[in-house]
Amino acid sequence: xxxxxxxxxxxxxxxxxxxxxxxxxxxxxxxxxxxxxxxxxxxxxxxxxxxxxxxxxxxxxxxxxxxxxxxxxxxxxxxxxxxxxxxxxxxxxxxxxxxxxxxxxxxxxxxxxxxxxxxxxxxxxxxxxxxxxxxxxxxxxxxxxxxxxxxxxxxxxxxxxxxxxxxxxxxxxxxxxxxxxxxxxxxxxxxxxxxxxxxxxxxxxxxxxxxxxxxxxxxxxxxxxxxxxxxxxxxxxxxxxxxxxxxxxxxxxxxxxxxxxxxxxxxxxxxxxxxxxxxxxxxxxxxxxxxxxxxxxxxxxxxxxxxxxxxxxxxxxxxxxxxxxxxxxxxxxxxxxxxxxxxxxxxxxxxxxxxxxxxxxxxxxxxx
Numbered sequence: 064x065x066x067x068x069x070x071x072x073x074x075x076x077x078x079x080x081x082x083x084x085x086x087x088x089x090x091x092x093x094x095x096x097x098x099x100x101x102x103x104x105x106x107x108x109x110x111x112x113x114x115x116x117x118x119x120x121x122x123x124x125x126x127x128x129x130x131x132x133x134x135x136x137x138x139x140x141x142x143x144x145x146x147x148x149x150x151x152x153x154x155x156x157x158x159x160x161x162x163x164x165x166x167x168x169x170x171x172x173x174x175x176x177x178x179x180x181x182x183x184x185x186x187x188x189x190x191x192x193x194x195x196x197x198x199x200x201x202x203x204x205x206x207x208x209x210x211x212x213x214x215x216x217x218x219x220x221x222x223x224x225x226x227x228x229x230x231x232x233x234x235x236x237x238x239x240x241x242x243x244x245x246x247x248x249x250x251x252x253x254x255x256x257x258x259x260x261x262x263x264x265x266x267x268x269x270x271x272x273x274x275x276x277x278x279x280x281x282x283x284x285x286x287x288x289x290x291x292x293x294x295x296x297x298x299x300x301x302x303x304x305x306x307x308x309x310x311x312x313x314x315x316x317x318x319x320x321x322x323x324x325x326x327x328x329x330x331x332x333x334x335x336x337x338x339x340x341x342x343x344x345x346x347x348x349x350x351x352x353x354x355x356x357x358x359x360x361x362x363x364x365x366x367x368x369x370x371x372x373x374x375x376x377x378x379x380x381x382x383x384x385x386x387x388x389x390x391x392x393x394x395x396x397x398x399x400x401x402x403x404x405x406x407x408x409x410x411x412x413x414x415x416x417x418x419x420x421x422x423x424x425x426x427x428x429x430x431x
Contacts, residue, residue, distance in 0.1 A: 145171070206405070
């Protein structure tokens with residue numbers, strides 16, 4: 064079986080790692096990295112420190128609008144599908160690469176498999192919501208991370224080819240957490256102790272490209288009961304400068320240099336809690352047993368909220384500061400996103416689907 068794997072974002076590099084490991088023993092995989100959210104520093108962290116295989120093809124995307132990125136990807140990925148003639152186009156999550164890969168596969172009549180399918184936050188104003196919905200409707204195999212995601216697909220009339228495998232990110236974090244604890248010294252380097260700081264992870268355009276929303280977030284973080292560590296991010300740094308906040312942050316908010324992925328996971332693992340606008344960080348925090356304060360009104364990872372490990376506060380500064388101070392009184396954490404064996408289940412389903420196609424083709428030849 065030949066698989067064309069398409070990844071576009073930092074988190075998708077990590078998510079693809081356990082699946083690629085499970086695939087490459089018996090199958091042929093070509094990994095295409097679109098560079099949608101790439102930085103050299105972060106790429107080296109993944110490839111060198113985590114032993115994630117180098118992509119077979121890297122597409123350098125400039126920072127452009129979502130429509131321009133998607134249009135460019137459609138052309139490039141179509142050429143790659145024609146060249147490599149895969150049996151399966153495998154896409155992840157909700158980036159522009161996800162949508163473009165799913166569209167190209169569907170139009171080329173190649174089986175499209177979507178990992179992290181079925182997620183919904185009911186906010187069509189966000190590009191990622193559009194990407195995940197359309198990708199699901201182009202896919203023949205849909206690997207959902209939770210039972211709730213399966214129900215969302217059923218509500219939209221998608222019931223065939225749906226597999227509840229759990230979240231493949233959980234597979235990856237089980238490995239990375241131990242590496243981070245043994246190899247990263249970032250917490251002590253910053254002069255901190257576990258559970259004595261709050262990590263803030265901000266990069267979402269809807270949060271930081273609006274001056275009023277960004278000021279509200281900063282105000283809320285500034286009233287936190289513990290020091291807040293705020294790692295650098297190009298989009299965030301630009302916004303802080305643009306709105307005059309770079310040199311006027313509250314005393315308790317400490318900007319730190321951008322960190323590699325192992326250091327980031329170590330900071331998240333050691334934080335008393337995290338404040339974030341990123342969907343990926345919400346689930347990483349959940350898997351690392353770190354309470355999360357989400358600076359959004361909606362989330363696609365609703366199980367983290369309903370079980371008490373995550374709270375949605377938007378950008379109201381009073382709500383932010385209150386929830387950075389209140390106790391998270393949580394019961395034993397449930398396991399809504401699987402048991403860490405998603406990669407093996409995904410590869411098994413792909414193999415079964417391929418055998419079914421080959422069997423049908425053989426039957427057709429015999430009767431023709």
